[in-house]
Amino acid sequence: MINCQIPTGLIVSCQAPADSPLHDPIVIAAMARTAINRGASGVRIDTPAHVAAVRQQVSAPVIGIWKQQLPGCEIYITPRFEDARAIALAGADIIAIDATLRNRPAGEDLKTLIDRIHKELGKLVMADVDTIESAIAAAEAGADTVGTTLFGYTPQTESFSPPGFDLLAQMVAKLKIPVICEGGISGPSMAQKALNLGATAVVVGGDITGIDIKVTAYASFIQLTVDS
Numbered sequence: 001m002i003n004c005q006i007p008t009g010l011i012v013s014c015q016a017p018a019d020s021p022l023h024d025p026i027v028i029a030a031m032a033r034t035a036i037n038r039g040a041s042g043v044r045i046d047t048p049a050h051v052a053a054v055r056q057q058v059s060a061p062v063i064g065i066w067k068q069q070l071p072g073c074e075i076y077i078t079p080r081f082e083d084a085r086a087i088a089l090a091g092a093d094i095i096a097i098d099a100t101l102r103n104r105p106a107g108e109d110l111k112t113l114i115d116r117i118h119k120e121l122g123k124l125v126m127a128d129v130d131t132i133e134s135a136i137a138a139a140e141a142g143a144d145t146v147g148t149t150l151f152g153y154t155p156q157t158e159s160f161s162p163p164g165f166d167l168l169a170q171m172v173a174k175l176k177i178p179v180i181c182e183g184g185i186s187g188p189s190m191a192q193k194a195l196n197l198g199a200t201a202v203v204v205g206g207d208i209t210g211i212d213i214k215v216t217a218y219a220s221f222i223q224l225t226v227d228s
Contacts, residue, residue, distance in 0.1 A: 004093040004124055006145045006178045006200060007042030007061045010191065013182075013205030014054070015046050020212045025053035031209050033057040044182075044203055048090035055091030063126055064092025073105045077128050077149075080105055081116050088121040096147070099127030099138040100154055111141040118142065126180065130154040132170045139175050146171060147180035147203065163190065165197060172198030 012035035016022035032043040032054040042061035045051045051064045064087035077098040084095045127138035128149035135146045151164030162184030171179045181194035182203035191202040
């Protein structure tokens with residue numbers, strides 16, 4: 001029995017670079033708790049250690065992922081069932097997976113992977129996609145929700161920059177499952193546009209929790225100004 005619903009409205013992605021002091025599970029959990037306390041409906045968290053730390057701090061839905069760089073494989077967001085299982089055991093309510101049309105590791109089939117997550121782990125599945133074709137395929141394979149997460153990050157879409165509002169509109173028009181807008185949201189007005197286009201929820205990461213990226217951008221801009 002799956003006892004979770006897809007979060008609506010704002011979902012905050014609480015992540016940090018591996019070489020950042022913010023990467024500490026205690027800090028990630030504090031970010032997540034703050035996000036929920038301030039009105040987010042859910043959080044998106046990477047790695048079992050971070051999911052476990054966040055689970056101790058929040059009762060709101062946790063979307064879990066595990067980014068894995070596997071030899072000879074382009075897919076890296078929770079690529080295998082064993083990765084999904086580790087995230088589930090750590091306390092995630094929803095498992096997000098790369099659901100692009102690229103080859104999966106060890107010849108795993110997307111539908112089989114989603115079925116196993118449902119039946120063996122009792123978790124919902126968020127399919128991270130890049131195109132309308134992969135979105136439709138993910139929905140047909142049984143995904144519970146589909147996100148625009150990988151738009152702009154695959155060979156098929158690398159010439160575009162997120163957010164993928166056109167893709168979002170296509171997904172809303174063609175799919176019968178909730179659609180989530182993720183990637184490139186850099187302000188409340190942009191998030192509102194995604195919701196107006198029909199998104200069930202909007203995932204915001206760097207614009208809220210990307211301290212490393214933002215400070216680097218400010219410092220670089222200021223240095224350029226000084227040098228000029």
